Amino acid sequence: MAHKWGMVIDLDRCTGCEACVAACHAENNIATVNADQAAKGRTMHWIHVERYWEGEFPNIRARFQPVLCQQCDAAPCEPVCPTYASYHNPEGLNAQVYNRCIGTRYCANACPYSVRYFNWFNPAWDKPLHLQLNPDVSVREVGVMEKCTFCNQRILAAEIKAKAENRELQDDEVKPACVQSCPPTAMVFGDLNDPNSQVSRMSGSVRATTLLEEVGTLPKVTYLGRESSHGNE
Amino acid sequence: MNAIYGLFPDADSARRALKALRAASSRLHLNPKAIVIMSSEPLEEEGFGWEQERTLMPWLAPLGALVGGAAGYALSAFTQRSYPLPTGGMPIVAMWPTGIIMYELTMLGAILTTIVAFVIATGLPNYKKRLYDPEVTNGKILVGISELDSDCRAELEQLLYRDGAEQVKEFSNG
Amino acid sequence: MNNAAQANVIDFTPEKIRKDLLLPVFHTSRRYYALVIALVAIGLPGMFVYLYQMSEGMGVAGITRPVFWGFYITNFVFWIGISHAGTLISAILRLVNATWRRPVTRCAEAITVFALAIGAQYPIIHLGRAWLFFWLIPYPSERGIWPNFRSPLVWDFFAITTYLTGSMAFLLLPIIPDWAMVRDRATGVRKRIYTVLALGWRGTPREWHRLEVAMRIMAVTILPVAISVHTIVSWDFAMAPVPMWHSTVFGPYFVAGAIFSGIAALIIVMALVRKALHLEEYLKPLHFDNLGKLLLVMSLLWIYFIIAERLTVWYGNEPAEMAAFWSIQRGRFAVLFWTMVCCNFLIPFPILAIKKLRTIAGTVIASSTVVVGMWLERFLIVVPPLEHKYLPYDWGHYSPTWVEITITVGTCMGMILLYVLFAKFVPIISIWELKGPQHAKPIAVTANATLSPAAIRLDNTLPSTNS
Numbered sequence: 001m002a003h004k005w006g007m008v009i010d011l012d013r014c015t016g017c018e019a020c021v022a023a024c025h026a027e028n029n030i031a032t033v034n035a036d037q038a039a040k041g042r043t044m045h046w047i048h049v050e051r052y053w054e055g056e057f058p059n060i061r062a063r064f065q066p067v068l069c070q071q072c073d074a075a076p077c078e079p080v081c082p083t084y085a086s087y088h089n090p091e092g093l094n095a096q097v098y099n100r101c102i103g104t105r106y107c108a109n110a111c112p113y114s115v116r117y118f119n120w121f122n123p124a125w126d127k128p129l130h131l132q133l134n135p136d137v138s139v140r141e142v143g144v145m146e147k148c149t150f151c152n153q154r155i156l157a158a159e160i161k162a163k164a165e166n167r168e169l170q171d172d173e174v175k176p177a178c179v180q181s182c183p184p185t186a187m188v189f190g191d192l193n194d195p196n197s198q199v200s201r202m203s204g205s206v207r208a209t210t211l212l213e214e215v216g217t218l219p220k221v222t223y224l225g226r227e228s229s230h231g232n233e
Numbered sequence: 234m235n236a237i238y239g240l241f242p243d244a245d246s247a248r249r250a251l252k253a254l255r256a257a258s259s260r261l262h263l264n265p266k267a268i269v270i271m272s273s274e275p276l277e278e279e280g281f282g283w284e285q286e287r288t289l290m291p292w293l294a295p296l297g298a299l300v301g302g303a304a305g306y307a308l309s310a311f312t313q314r315s316y317p318l319p320t321g322g323m324p325i326v327a328m329w330p331t332g333i334i335m336y337e338l339t340m341l342g343a344i345l346t347t348i349v350a351f352v353i354a355t356g357l358p359n360y361k362k363r364l365y366d367p368e369v370t371n372g373k374i375l376v377g378i379s380e381l382d383s384d385c386r387a388e389l390e391q392l393l394y395r396d397g398a399e400q401v402k403e404f405s406n407g
Numbered sequence: 408m409n410n411a412a413q414a415n416v417i418d419f420t421p422e423k424i425r426k427d428l429l430l431p432v433f434h435t436s437r438r439y440y441a442l443v444i445a446l447v448a449i450g451l452p453g454m455f456v457y458l459y460q461m462s463e464g465m466g467v468a469g470i471t472r473p474v475f476w477g478f479y480i481t482n483f484v485f486w487i488g489i490s491h492a493g494t495l496i497s498a499i500l501r502l503v504n505a506t507w508r509r510p511v512t513r514c515a516e517a518i519t520v521f522a523l524a525i526g527a528q529y530p531i532i533h534l535g536r537a538w539l540f541f542w543l544i545p546y547p548s549e550r551g552i553w554p555n556f557r558s559p560l561v562w563d564f565f566a567i568t569t570y571l572t573g574s575m576a577f578l579l580l581p582i583i584p585d586w587a588m589v590r591d592r593a594t595g596v597r598k599r600i601y602t603v604l605a606l607g608w609r610g611t612p613r614e615w616h617r618l619e620v621a622m623r624i625m626a627v628t629i630l631p632v633a634i635s636v637h638t639i640v641s642w643d644f645a646m647a648p649v650p651m652w653h654s655t656v657f658g659p660y661f662v663a664g665a666i667f668s669g670i671a672a673l674i675i676v677m678a679l680v681r682k683a684l685h686l687e688e689y690l691k692p693l694h695f696d697n698l699g700k701l702l703l704v705m706s707l708l709w710i711y712f713i714i715a716e717r718l719t720v721w722y723g724n725e726p727a728e729m730a731a732f733w734s735i736q737r738g739r740f741a742v743l744f745w746t747m748v749c750c751n752f753l754i755p756f757p758i759l760a761i762k763k764l765r766t767i768a769g770t771v772i773a774s775s776t777v778v779v780g781m782w783l784e785r786f787l788i789v790v791p792p793l794e795h796k797y798l799p800y801d802w803g804h805y806s807p808t809w810v811e812i813t814i815t816v817g818t819c820m821g822m823i824l825l826y827v828l829f830a831k832f833v834p835i836i837s838i839w840e841l842k843g844p845q846h847a848k849p850i851a852v853t854a855n856a857t858l859s860p861a862a863i864r865l866d867n868t869l870p871s872t873n874s
Contacts, residue, residue, distance in 0.1 A: 041471040041803040050800035067798070076648050078321065082560040083542050083552060088321020100552060102542055103465065103535015104560055105475035109793060110647040114473045114801035118535065120466030142464040143535025212797050215648055273421075273588065274839045275615035286616040294624045308545060309556045316551065323557075330556045333639070337565040340632045344573045344625065351580065351621040355614045358606035365609045367591035372421040375610075 003169070004092040005150050006192035006220040007179070008202040009066055012227050013186035016064040020047050020178035020187065024068075027151060027177035029133045029140075031123030044117040046148040047178050063226075066187070068178070069094065069115045069148035070211060070219030077107035077116065085145070092192075092220065093150055103143035112215045116147045150189070151176035171197045192220065235405045236364045237389050238269065238377020239398030246397030247272075247374035248280040253392050254378060261385045263378055269364060271375040290350045294343045301342015305335035362406045373399070419688070424841060425588065428834045431684050432589055435831065446824040453817010457532060460810055465535050467810045474793040474805035479533035480643075481785045482815055485668070486526030486822070487567070487640050488661070488781065490574070492669030493519030494633040495701075497577060498626040507697055510689045513837045514680060515673050516578040521825040522672070523571045525818050530563065532814060559642045566636040573629045580621055583608050584839045637665045644788065650727035651720060651792040660712040667705035667751075668781035671774035674698050676826065678771045680835055689836055692767055699770040702777065703759035710752045730795040730802075739804075740791050743783050750780025 024030065024047045033042050047068035054061045075094045077086045085100035086107045108116040122142040125133065133139065136153040140146050151174075158174045171190050179187040190199035199222075202208070207224040241247040251270065258265045270281060277283045309331040317325050352358075369375050378389065381403075393401045419427075460467050470477040496515035500508035531540045542552050543564050554561045587608040590601035608614060641661035644652040654660075674695060681690040717736075720728050735744050755773035758764045790805050829835075 037466070041473070042466065043472075050798065052800065067800075073321070075321075079323070079555070079557040080559065080647060082555055082558040082564075084318055084555045087319055088323075089319055092321070094321075099550075100542070101536070102539045103537075104530075104533070105470075105535065106558070106560060106643070106647070108472070108475045109649060112648055112797045114796055114798060117472065118465070118475065120471075121464040141536075142466075143537075145535075215797065217648075270612055271610040272615075273584070273610055275619060276612065282612060283616065286612060288617055288620055290617065290620045291624060294628070312545065312553060313556065316553065318553075327557055330558075330562070333562050333635075334556055334565055336635060337562070337569045337632075340628055340635075341565075341569040341572060343628045344569070344576060344632075347621050347624045347628070348576050348580075351617055354617045357583070357608060357614070360602070360607050363607070363609065369610050370425075370588040370591040372425070 001193050002090055002092075003155075003191045004193040004220070005071070005155065005174075006092075006190065006199050006203065006222070007068075007071075007150070007176075008188045008199050008208075008222045008224060010186045010188075010202075010224040011065060012207075012224065013184040014049075014064065014066060014182075015184055015186075016049050016051065016062070017183060018049050019181045019183055020066055021045050021049065023177040023181035024148070026132070027134055027137070028149075029123075029137050030146075031119070031125075037120070042120050044119075044146070046115070046117065046146070065211075065223065066178070067113060067115060067211065068221065069150075070113055070217065070221045071148075071150060073218035073220065074216060076110040076112065076215075076217060080106045080110045082106070091155070093152060094147075095152070096145060096147055096149065098138060098140050098144050098146065101144045103145065105145065107145060112212050112217060113219075116145055119144050119146065151178075234364070234379060235381040235383070235403065236269070236377055236379040237381050237386060237393070237401065237403050238364070238366070238375050239393030239396075239401045240366060240368050240373040240375055241396075241398055242373060244276060244278060244281075244374065247276075247376050248278070250376045250393055250396035250398065251280065253396050254376065254389075257389070257392060258378070261382070261388070263382070263385065264380050267378050267380040269375065269377050269379050271365065271369045273370050273372055276374070288350075288354055290347065290354060293350045294347050297346020298339045298343040300346070302335050302339035304342065305338030306331065308338070309334045364404045364406075366402065366404075368400070377404075379404075424689075425838060427686070427689070428836050428838050428841075429589060429592065431830055432832065432834055433592070439827075439831070442827060443824065446820045446827065450817045450820025450824060453814045453820070456810055456813040456817070460532075460814070461537055467808065469806050469808040469811055471803055471805065473796055473801050473803050474790055476533070476789050476793065477805050478786075478807050478811040478815055479529050481782070481789050482818065483526055483529035483533070484640055484661070484785045484789070485782050486522045486529070486818075487637060488665035488668045488785070489672045489778075490519045490522035490526060490570070490669065491633055491637065491662075491665040492522075492673040493517070493574060493577070494629055495666050495669060496673065496698075498630045498633075501622070501626045502630075507693060509840050510686075510836045511673070511677065511694055511698075512840065513578070513581070513833070514677055514835055516574065517826060517829050517833075517835075518669070518672055518676055519574045520571070520578050521822055521829070523567065523574060524825065525822045527567050527571065528818060530560070559639060559646050562639045563643065566632075566639045570629075570632050570636045573625065573632050577622075577625050577629055580618060580625070581837055581840065582833055584610065584618070585834050585837060588838060589834070634662055637662045649792050649796055650725070651731040652788075654716060654720075656712065656716050656719075660716065663705065663708045663712055664781060664784060667702070667709050668778060670698055670702045670705060671777035671781070674702065674770050674774040675778065678767060680830065681767075684830065684835065686836065689841070695767045695770045696765055699759050699765045699773070702755065702770065702773060706752055706755050706759065706777070710748075713748075727795070727797050730799075731792045734795055735787055735791045739794075740787060743787060747780045747783040747787060750776040751784065 025032070028046060030044050030046060033044065047066055049064050049066050051062055051064040054063055071092065071094050073092065075088065078088055078094065082104060083100045083102055085097045087095055089095040105118055108118060119140050119142050123139065154176060155174050158169060162169045171194065174189060176189055179189045188198050188202055190197035192200055192203065194200060202224065203222045205224055208222045209225055210219045210222055239250060241250060254268055255265060258268065270276065310326045313326050364379055366375055390401050468477065493515040496508055497512045531537050534540055543554050543561060545554050583606055586601050586605040587610070590598060590605045593601050638658040638661065641657040645654055645657035647653065677690055677694065681687055720732050734740055754776045758769045758773040794805060795802050
């Protein structure tokens, strides 16, 4: 059966360290922007940790949640792209074809999670930083939308390797950069079509919720809610 | 082609002249279809034969609309089925978007058919030297006959003057 | 016949009509050249700024995450809306045989064509990779690129193409007889140009009849197209799950708003043309009065839609929608919102409802505020909901940059320039339509009338038969 990639993020384990953000930038050749652009809201963190403050001093708590492309099964960004740059691939991923994108930015407006990013300028890396670009991932030019791809390059590499070795993919063989880099291993990635995979089992947890479930996008990222924090005031 | 025509200052005199010409055409063995009228505004009043004008255009436009609708369907359905792209479970040919494209191309079909039918039915553009007088756009109505036998020339000229022509001229593009 | 009725009649000899209406085509004043130069001077920087935007990247504009659409889409919807002027006047009034529309039709149809041409630039201007805009056109490509017919932007492409084709035909077909008139009076190069343009028109009954039939078919066809165009433009927003965009009322709301702004633009253009080309005797107070009444109806319809939409959102009290709602009504956009309500309803309503105030000056004032108000309305539809989508962490702000403002001004000047050039090469009032066709029976003159038999009654009353 074809794979159906999904992810589970355990918010109880997440410390908000943002190692996933840094790893994603490194793996996917994501440009960094200067302070002015960041103030305008033009950062390009495919995965970012959203932080909300709750309560009044002295009982303030920070709630944070890594948000990345939810790879929705009923993605609102897919029907609206006029050039089919945003489409649903057979493995359940919402794929972005950079070459087809003409930059209408309709998909970004349609995404309820605001996880799509636009290249406002041509990204540039001062020498010698250009040497650290990942050769497996294309560098996007100005005017093109981009977003989290569940590190599709790693998925493909693993699939090719498994096929070459004439075997099935193992459950923990594919790890996107964020999953790989998470220190408390709060993030789990795997095949939702495999009932024995860790992702499938954890998605069935009583703590499992999805983000913006009421919008009906059928996201494939499941969040395990924090345990009630009796010791954590 | 030899033609003779009169320039009339208003619709009444032009109508009289037309009536007289039609009456005279059988007597003088002239082709009634060779009677020409030209004006700077449409002459929808009685006596100018507006009601006898017939055209296929109102039938062609719905036909063009149907062709347009079919083209819309072909464009959406056939092309998308020939090169199916992965749609993640959504139908390859979605009914409502196909419907919208069909609707727009239906209307475009009707519009383009009307334009083409207009061009063909009027015979425009036609830059050949033809029977015409610039006085027509000065408000005069031109009534004349275009296949002229030189014998009847004098009689026709008299007829036109009698019915109120301000000028009578001849035209030849032979 | 009292003076008031006399004021609603065009009672001139045909020669005078021709002379008055052909004068702008044949005589170019120095003021005209100055106007054209001024328009080009103010508008041309817009084009260079656009090239700058294309080379630097969309980042020079103010749009950002999450407000990915800003001024350009506002302008797009605004201009497409304005383009509904001609359709209403020409098509609907033609179909109901309202004779007062005759001096006004070409003015209106020209607005339609040029507003569409300008509006259709914006989907290209706002593209990230604008040089690839042609990928929206279905053409066979070896790269396997094909438009996605599910996308409202592709529907936009088809709808606007259809509407532009239809409006151009609607505008150009009735110009042919007037070009014949210019051809017969012109000399030299002008004569050669207009000979080509007039297509050899002679004015035979066959030509007139086919023209009339074509116009009637076009009038019936262009109406559904116009309604579908702005509905499809509204679906650019309504089809996305953005709070306060995803509303079923958008289709009719936008069409009503389009007709509203279209009539306002028409009134302003008519007043300017009237002044500039000395057409006071052709564009009468009656025209402004009738259009003013239409504008009043549309203003009431607009306020109805605003109340209907906002009341249901407020009553539904959905948190995501309410964030956008309050930001419009009380928050960041409050000034713009209340200005819009004033401009679209509070100011025009008394001016247009009170007959004494519904003069030419009154309707022009009302129309000017409506045009401003409708632009604000488009802006308030596009930007505040995008600033407040579902996840509050991702809320943002939008502020336009000089790039967007310059391009907006540039296209505005472009529209005016196209219109000014049009008025030079084509008689802005349709001469043949003005004078005829007369009624099937010759016009009978009323017993105590002082009008000549060739007078044209603009108030659409049937004359009583001669006693």
